[in-house]
Amino acid sequence: MTAATAPADRARGDQLRAILRGPGVPSKQLRDGGLIDGIPELAALGRTPQDPTWHPEGDVLVHSLWAADLAAQHADETAAPTPADSRELLVLAALWHDIGKPETTQRRNGRITSYGHAERGAEIAASLGRRLGLPDPLVRAASAIIATHMAHVSVAGRPSPKAVKRLRDRLRAAGASLEEWAVVVRCDGDARGAAARPDASIPWLRVAATLPPLRES
Template identity: 65%
Template sequence: MTQDQRKVGAALLEVARHADVPSQALDDDGLIDAIPELTALGETPQDRRWHPEGDVLVHSLWAADLAASHALEYDLDGERRELLVMASLFHDVGKPQTTRRLNGRISSHGHAERGGEIFRATGRRLALPRPLVDAVVAIVETHMAHLSVHGDPSPRAVRRLQHRLAAAGTSLDDWGIVVRCDGEARGPAARPDASVPWRRVAARLQ
């Protein structure tokens, strides 16, 4: 790990914690070019049926901006804002390595799981705090969990997800915010908040 990489990591954390518009700050600070995992997102197309907004970088930057706006609206503390912005920014970091074209369509099966592996390595290289990395990895790896069910998930599925997130130092609420930002950052194809059924079942369990 070089001193330059530590500086890049510190600058990234500063953006996640304080920037009103992370996408602009990342561009202004040259971090998109300085972090290969972000650069690769801009080189990765998406199926326009689900992502008419553009490539994976466009989508991810938009999601990060939405997370920052949420943190501002609800006056979240710096550490929680940092987590939400980072998880939203890197939630699709596995897509460059999993995106395939098949029969004229673009898919990225397995990108969530691969994304967790990639972000863990990114965190080590940039000397990001271990608790933050653990929490981001857990959200990245599970941000597609809502697609596994139709309607309300079972109490067992919700508890399993809650336990997995809690073990990594995060929560279903944090997960839900990132899932919502992912769904909204799609332009005309924006989706309703897919975390709602999961949070509804979790509330009943309480």
Template identity: 65%
Template structure:
């Protein structure tokens, strides 16, 4: 028979259910995630706490601090705009997971901290973690797509081309999400940087998308 310590360890499915409930309902997800021990229960989140970031771009601290801050901003958006629970869960978890690939990609180079390829790696991590935690497949696919593409604004200078916006929008819609959901996560990413908070990088992409719909 398992000893008491083993029985006290929640299953992956229970941990996933707890995380999903937090994403769907908690006004400040970061508090509940920490208080319920989910950082320690989910190795991918625990790894964020030991992953540094370049202080010029992220003076708020390590990747976990940044990611929890982004999740809180996504939850606040959902409350203000009356977002339904399923969409709210997607926004919160995509914001929480958007840099989940950084532990595997962070390097020090020429005195700077870089994490090239973290968006693509993050999508892989989300798909694997989502299966283990028994998160809804549709949510996992959508969150992975948002994560994989959240660095798109960094790939262009100025306004993106109509072709780039069409391609991004089609990719997100094929994954069951939208450019609007992506834009919210990108906005939360930029805002969750303390004194280095950035202007909303999604604005040019949304603006071009609106011209395509006229």
């Protein structure tokens, strides 16, 4: 980052935070505010295709914006008022959950894959968050959710208490919660149009409910 570009990035970060914290529909505000073109990592999502079997809705940008809108809707419609800080985390993590796909997407035997995109996405999110001047706690929490948003894929059926506790503890250490992770997983699954799947977070939340409660640090 050069001294000339730093103020522009900081301004984009402030603009992004205002969108994340609400009110309004994130996808429209991001487009209207020029942030998609202004942030190269977001623009790259629109140039990244997805396997139509799993993502008939379109490219990664279409999917990510839809997920962000769903996260904002969840935050705005929950029975108890959602603090702006929580809305900000949910929408950011949903918006950036596939930000690693441009660097990991490949065509293999006629299929489009993006192995490792969650882990790479967390690295990109951490770097991008710093460049935009986002608060460190927000970036850490969002990066943890991004890194683990595919954790459920590796488990067939009901996850073990050990696996759930490990995920819960990892998220908590980063300033996030299993419940916030579950919202992003749910939005990811729903933002697939005709290929939407049952909520993959439910088995994890059910097992979490059987674990000893977390102690306040």
